[in-house]
Amino acid sequence: xxITFDDNLSNNAHAIEILEKYNIRALHFVITDFLNCPxxxxxxxxxxxxxxxxxASIEKNEEDLTAYTWDQMKIWIKNGHKFGVHTxxxxxxxxxxxxxxxxxxxxxxxxxxxEQLGIAAEAIPLFCSINDTPTTIGKKELACIRxxxxxxxxTLAGS
Numbered sequence: 001x002x003i004t005f006d007d008n009l010s011n012n013a014h015a016i017e018i019l020e021k022y023n024i025r026a027l028h029f030v031i032t033d034f035l036n037c038p039x040x041x042x043x044x045x046x047x048x049x050x051x052x053x054x055x056a057s058i059e060k061n062e063e064d065l066t067a068y069t070w071d072q073m074k075i076w077i078k079n080g081h082k083f084g085v086h087t088x089x090x091x092x093x094x095x096x097x098x099x100x101x102x103x104x105x106x107x108x109x110x111x112x113x114x115e116q117l118g119i120a121a122e123a124i125p126l127f128c129s130i131n132d133t134p135t136t137i138g139k140k141e142l143a144c145i146r147x148x149x150x151x152x153x154x155t156l157a158g159s
Contacts, residue, residue, distance in 0.1 A: 002027060004153070006086055006128060007050050008035055010063035013072060020079060028076070029086035029128035029153070032109040034067045042066040049090045070116045077117050084126030084153070085110050092130055094138030102140060107148050125150035 003019065003026040005012045012028070019026055037045050043065045047054060059065055073083065088109040097105060106127065114121040127149040130136050133156050137145070145152050 004029065004128075007031060007046075007090070008067045008086075010066045010068050011061070013063075013068060016076060016081070025080040025082070027082045027084060027126065028073075029084045029126070030073075030109075030113055031067075031086050031088070031090045032112050033089040035070060037067075039066055074117055077119065082126070083113055083117065084124060084128055084151075085113065085149070086128045087130055090130050092136045092141065094134075094136055094141055097140075102144055106141065106144050110148065126153065127151070128153040129155060131155065 001024075003024065005015070005026055006029045008028065008030045016026065031050070034042065034045055034050065043062070046065045051059070054065075077083065085106070088105045092105055110124050111121050113124055127145050129152070133154040137154070142152075
């Protein structure tokens, strides 16, 4: 069984607490810009870059629209959870970024996560596409993933 969390939302902490109670660990895909922006602007970041249409019946509390913290991640990694990259800003569109921008969006965040958590970048072999994989991953992006990650999680069923 593989349990994954995308978008590093604060509300994930509740599920993590339950999982740990049963000695289950999860895989978290992180958006570093979301983690790094001040709490006061995380709600607007979430709505602008992660989920433009809010479902008021589900996303009604502040924790549903804001990011967990690096400090929480440090605790979770010590407890056995794993982290992967979900891009720097969650704004990729295939074939739109130059090499430098592409590396920044897809790879530099891997090194930031490693540095923040005090682990080797090689301990982060996982990349997760954002939203609709066919519209965000082209040949250039796929080559970048293959050159920097061992595993690629997609939105394609059965992939």
